[in-house]
Amino acid sequence: MPELPEVETTCRGIEPHSLNQQINSITVRNFSLRWPVPKNINALISGQTIENISRRAKYILIHLTNGTLIMHLGMSGRLHVLKKHEEAAKHDHIDINLANNICLRYNDARRFGSLHWTTDAPHEHFLLRNLGIEPLTDDYNHEFLLENCKGRKTNIKQLLMNNNIVVGIGNIYASETLFLAKINPQRMASSITITEAKNIVKYSKDRLVAAIESGGTTLKDFLSADGKPGYFQNKLNVYGRANDNCNSCGDLIIKIVQGQRATFFCGTCQPE
Ligand SMILES: [Zn+2]
Structure with missing residues:
Protein backbone atom coordinates (compact mmCIF):
# COMPACT_ATOMS: atom_id res chain seq x y z
CA MET A 1 0.00 0.00 0.00
CA HIS A 125 -13.51 18.68 1.41
CA PHE A 126 -15.30 15.86 3.22
CA LEU A 127 -12.33 13.53 2.73
CA LEU A 128 -9.85 15.98 4.22
CA ARG A 129 -11.58 18.11 6.82
CA ASN A 130 -11.36 15.65 9.73
CA LEU A 131 -7.77 14.59 9.18
CA GLY A 132 -5.28 14.91 12.01
CA ILE A 133 -2.06 16.92 11.88
CA GLU A 134 0.85 16.26 9.53
CA PRO A 135 3.66 14.26 11.17
CA LEU A 136 6.46 16.25 9.52
CA THR A 137 5.28 19.62 10.84
CA ASP A 138 6.24 21.22 14.16
CA ASP A 139 2.65 20.73 15.31
CA TYR A 140 3.47 17.07 15.77
CA ASN A 141 5.53 17.23 18.97
CA HIS A 142 5.61 15.44 22.31
CA GLU A 143 3.19 17.87 23.94
CA PHE A 144 0.63 17.23 21.22
CA LEU A 145 1.14 13.50 21.50
CA LEU A 146 0.83 13.45 25.29
CA GLU A 147 -2.30 15.58 25.15
CA ASN A 148 -3.86 13.04 22.81
CA CYS A 149 -2.66 10.06 24.85
CA LYS A 150 -4.28 11.43 27.99
CA GLY A 151 -7.17 9.29 29.17
CA ARG A 152 -7.28 7.21 25.98
CA LYS A 153 -8.35 3.62 26.39
CA THR A 154 -6.29 2.42 23.45
CA ASN A 155 -2.78 1.13 22.94
CA ILE A 156 -0.02 3.39 21.69
CA LYS A 157 0.35 1.67 18.33
CA GLN A 158 -3.29 2.11 17.34
CA LEU A 159 -3.19 5.69 18.57
CA LEU A 160 -0.22 6.45 16.30
CA MET A 161 -2.15 4.97 13.38
CA ASN A 162 -5.29 7.01 14.10
CA ASN A 163 -5.58 9.43 11.17
CA ASN A 164 -7.87 11.72 13.12
CA ILE A 165 -4.94 12.46 15.45
CA VAL A 166 -1.86 12.35 13.23
CA VAL A 167 -1.92 11.29 9.58
CA GLY A 168 0.41 9.09 7.59
CA ILE A 169 2.01 6.95 10.30
CA GLY A 170 1.04 3.65 8.70
CA ASN A 171 1.57 0.16 9.99
CA ILE A 172 5.22 -0.06 8.95
CA TYR A 173 6.17 3.26 10.52
CA ALA A 174 4.24 2.68 13.73
CA SER A 175 5.94 -0.68 14.28
CA GLU A 176 9.41 0.62 13.42
CA THR A 177 8.99 3.75 15.55
CA LEU A 178 7.99 1.80 18.66
CA PHE A 179 10.93 -0.57 18.21
CA LEU A 180 13.39 2.33 18.06
CA ALA A 181 11.68 3.99 21.04
CA LYS A 182 11.84 0.65 22.93
CA ILE A 183 8.13 0.76 23.73
CA ASN A 184 5.86 -2.28 23.67
CA PRO A 185 3.08 -1.66 21.12
CA GLN A 186 0.50 -3.00 23.59
CA ARG A 187 1.21 -0.26 26.12
CA MET A 188 -1.81 1.85 26.99
CA ALA A 189 -1.44 5.26 25.36
CA SER A 190 -2.35 6.91 28.65
CA SER A 191 0.79 5.46 30.29
CA ILE A 192 3.29 7.05 27.87
CA THR A 193 5.82 9.30 29.63
CA ILE A 194 7.29 12.60 28.43
CA THR A 195 10.59 10.96 27.50
CA GLU A 196 8.80 8.20 25.62
CA ALA A 197 6.61 10.72 23.79
CA LYS A 198 9.72 12.64 22.73
CA ASN A 199 11.27 9.45 21.40
CA ILE A 200 8.11 8.42 19.54
CA VAL A 201 7.92 11.81 17.83
CA LYS A 202 11.63 11.80 17.03
CA TYR A 203 11.69 8.30 15.55
CA SER A 204 8.44 8.56 13.62
CA LYS A 205 9.64 11.74 11.91
CA ASP A 206 13.05 10.16 11.34
CA ARG A 207 11.64 7.01 9.70
CA LEU A 208 9.29 8.97 7.43
CA VAL A 209 12.06 11.35 6.35
CA ALA A 210 14.43 8.45 5.65
CA ALA A 211 11.79 6.78 3.49
CA ILE A 212 11.13 10.00 1.56
CA GLU A 213 14.86 10.41 1.01
CA SER A 214 15.19 6.87 -0.30
CA GLY A 215 12.21 7.51 -2.58
CA GLY A 216 13.98 10.60 -3.85
CA THR A 217 16.74 8.46 -5.26
CA THR A 218 14.19 6.66 -7.44
CA LEU A 219 12.47 9.73 -8.90
CA LYS A 220 13.76 8.90 -12.36
CA ASP A 221 11.52 5.84 -12.29
CA PHE A 222 8.52 8.10 -12.70
CA LEU A 223 9.51 8.26 -16.36
CA SER A 224 8.85 4.57 -16.91
CA ALA A 225 5.53 2.81 -16.98
CA ASP A 226 6.60 0.22 -14.47
CA GLY A 227 8.71 2.48 -12.29
CA LYS A 228 8.15 1.79 -8.66
CA PRO A 229 9.72 3.91 -5.97
CA GLY A 230 11.85 1.87 -3.63
CA TYR A 231 10.48 2.61 -0.22
CA PHE A 232 11.28 -0.76 1.20
CA GLN A 233 14.98 -0.38 0.54
CA ASN A 234 15.31 1.07 3.99
CA LYS A 235 16.24 -1.55 6.51
CA LEU A 236 13.27 -2.63 8.59
CA ASN A 237 13.98 -3.73 12.15
CA VAL A 238 10.72 -5.49 12.96
CA TYR A 239 8.01 -4.98 10.32
CA GLY A 240 7.42 -8.18 8.32
CA ARG A 241 10.15 -10.03 10.24
CA ALA A 242 8.15 -12.43 12.44
CA ASN A 243 10.41 -15.19 13.82
CA ASP A 244 13.55 -13.53 12.45
CA ASN A 245 16.25 -12.49 14.88
CA CYS A 246 16.11 -9.01 16.35
CA ASN A 247 18.91 -6.85 14.92
CA SER A 248 19.60 -5.51 18.39
CA CYS A 249 19.39 -8.47 20.82
CA GLY A 250 19.04 -11.56 18.61
CA ASP A 251 15.78 -12.78 20.11
CA LEU A 252 12.88 -13.66 17.84
CA ILE A 253 10.59 -10.95 16.51
CA ILE A 254 6.99 -11.47 17.63
CA LYS A 255 3.89 -10.90 15.51
CA ILE A 256 0.54 -10.06 17.08
CA VAL A 257 -2.69 -8.55 15.75
CA GLN A 258 -3.98 -5.20 17.01
CA GLY A 259 -7.11 -3.66 15.54
CA GLN A 260 -7.00 -6.23 12.73
CA ARG A 261 -3.53 -5.10 11.73
CA ALA A 262 -0.32 -7.06 12.16
CA THR A 263 2.10 -5.66 14.70
CA PHE A 264 5.74 -6.72 14.91
CA PHE A 265 7.97 -6.16 17.92
CA CYS A 266 10.80 -7.59 20.01
CA GLY A 267 9.62 -8.72 23.43
CA THR A 268 13.12 -8.27 24.83
CA CYS A 269 13.89 -4.79 23.46
CA GLN A 270 10.30 -3.62 23.98
CA PRO A 271 9.39 -5.31 27.27
CA GLU A 272 6.74 -2.81 28.30
ZN1 LIG B 1 15.47 -7.21 20.53
Missing part, protein backbone atom coordinates in the same frame (compact mmCIF):
# COMPACT_ATOMS: atom_id res chain seq x y z
CA PRO A 2 1.41 3.44 -0.82
CA GLU A 3 2.33 5.08 2.47
CA LEU A 4 2.90 8.77 3.13
CA PRO A 5 6.53 8.74 1.84
CA GLU A 6 5.46 7.17 -1.44
CA VAL A 7 2.73 9.77 -1.89
CA GLU A 8 5.20 12.56 -1.09
CA THR A 9 7.66 11.13 -3.61
CA THR A 10 4.89 10.91 -6.21
CA CYS A 11 4.15 14.61 -5.72
CA ARG A 12 7.83 15.46 -6.11
CA GLY A 13 8.09 13.13 -9.09
CA ILE A 14 5.26 14.63 -11.12
CA GLU A 15 5.87 18.28 -10.19
CA PRO A 16 8.79 19.15 -12.52
CA HIS A 17 6.95 17.64 -15.49
CA SER A 18 3.56 19.18 -14.90
CA LEU A 19 3.85 22.50 -13.07
CA ASN A 20 2.48 25.47 -15.03
CA GLN A 21 1.29 23.16 -17.79
CA GLN A 22 -2.15 23.39 -19.30
CA ILE A 23 -4.35 20.31 -19.25
CA ASN A 24 -5.37 19.48 -22.81
CA SER A 25 -7.70 16.69 -21.77
CA ILE A 26 -8.32 13.97 -19.23
CA THR A 27 -9.17 10.46 -20.40
CA VAL A 28 -10.98 8.21 -17.95
CA ARG A 29 -11.23 4.55 -18.98
CA ASN A 30 -12.83 3.38 -15.77
CA PHE A 31 -14.97 5.73 -13.70
CA SER A 32 -15.57 3.12 -10.99
CA LEU A 33 -12.85 3.76 -8.47
CA ARG A 34 -13.48 3.73 -4.73
CA TRP A 35 -15.59 6.81 -5.36
CA PRO A 36 -17.01 7.39 -8.84
CA VAL A 37 -14.95 9.79 -10.95
CA PRO A 38 -17.19 12.69 -12.14
CA LYS A 39 -18.57 11.79 -15.58
CA ASN A 40 -17.95 15.31 -16.88
CA ILE A 41 -14.41 15.60 -15.49
CA ASN A 42 -12.95 16.31 -18.95
CA ALA A 43 -15.24 19.30 -19.48
CA LEU A 44 -14.62 20.46 -15.91
CA ILE A 45 -10.82 20.67 -16.05
CA SER A 46 -9.71 20.85 -19.71
CA GLY A 47 -7.92 24.10 -20.50
CA GLN A 48 -6.97 24.76 -16.90
CA THR A 49 -3.35 25.06 -15.76
CA ILE A 50 -1.63 23.08 -13.01
CA GLU A 51 -0.59 25.86 -10.63
CA ASN A 52 0.65 23.83 -7.69
CA ILE A 53 0.96 20.28 -6.38
CA SER A 54 0.80 19.45 -2.69
CA ARG A 55 0.09 16.60 -0.34
CA ARG A 56 -2.32 16.31 2.58
CA ALA A 57 -2.07 13.01 4.46
CA LYS A 58 -2.05 10.48 1.61
CA TYR A 59 -3.99 12.69 -0.80
CA ILE A 60 -2.29 14.29 -3.80
CA LEU A 61 -3.72 17.77 -4.40
CA ILE A 62 -3.33 19.06 -7.95
CA HIS A 63 -4.26 22.72 -7.78
CA LEU A 64 -5.69 24.03 -11.06
CA THR A 65 -6.78 27.50 -12.18
CA ASN A 66 -10.33 27.12 -10.87
CA GLY A 67 -10.23 24.28 -8.36
CA THR A 68 -8.40 21.21 -7.10
CA LEU A 69 -8.10 17.59 -8.13
CA ILE A 70 -7.89 15.36 -5.04
CA MET A 71 -6.31 12.01 -5.78
CA HIS A 72 -5.79 9.02 -3.49
CA LEU A 73 -3.67 6.04 -4.53
CA GLY A 74 -5.72 3.57 -2.48
CA MET A 75 -4.15 0.17 -1.96
CA SER A 76 -2.31 -0.24 -5.24
CA GLY A 77 -2.52 3.02 -7.21
CA ARG A 78 0.42 4.65 -8.97
CA LEU A 79 0.74 7.89 -10.88
CA HIS A 80 3.36 7.85 -13.62
CA VAL A 81 4.88 10.44 -15.90
CA LEU A 82 4.87 9.30 -19.53
CA LYS A 83 7.02 11.29 -21.95
CA LYS A 84 5.62 9.73 -25.07
CA HIS A 85 2.40 8.00 -25.95
CA GLU A 86 2.26 4.44 -24.73
CA GLU A 87 -0.74 2.19 -25.25
CA ALA A 88 -2.84 1.98 -22.14
CA ALA A 89 -2.50 -1.34 -20.40
CA LYS A 90 -4.95 -3.09 -18.12
CA HIS A 91 -5.62 -1.04 -14.97
CA ASP A 92 -4.46 2.24 -16.62
CA HIS A 93 -7.65 4.02 -15.65
CA ILE A 94 -6.88 7.72 -16.08
CA ASP A 95 -4.62 9.87 -18.30
CA ILE A 96 -4.13 13.57 -17.66
CA ASN A 97 -2.76 14.91 -20.96
CA LEU A 98 -0.69 18.07 -20.69
CA ALA A 99 0.23 20.71 -23.27
CA ASN A 100 3.91 19.70 -23.12
CA ASN A 101 2.91 16.19 -24.31
CA ILE A 102 3.53 14.73 -20.87
CA CYS A 103 0.85 12.30 -19.75
CA LEU A 104 0.16 11.69 -16.06
CA ARG A 105 -1.16 8.15 -16.03
CA TYR A 106 -3.01 6.61 -13.10
CA ASN A 107 -2.82 2.82 -12.76
CA ASP A 108 -4.67 0.99 -10.02
CA ALA A 109 -5.21 -2.78 -10.11
CA ARG A 110 -7.48 -2.89 -7.07
CA ARG A 111 -9.34 0.39 -7.71
CA PHE A 112 -9.38 1.51 -4.09
CA GLY A 113 -7.98 4.87 -5.19
CA SER A 114 -10.07 7.92 -6.06
CA LEU A 115 -10.20 11.19 -7.98
CA HIS A 116 -12.37 14.07 -6.83
CA TRP A 117 -12.75 17.60 -8.17
CA THR A 118 -13.63 20.55 -5.98
CA THR A 119 -13.88 24.28 -6.54
CA ASP A 120 -14.06 24.88 -2.78
CA ALA A 121 -11.12 25.08 -0.36
CA PRO A 122 -9.70 21.54 -0.64
CA HIS A 123 -9.03 21.27 3.09
CA GLU A 124 -12.77 21.64 3.68
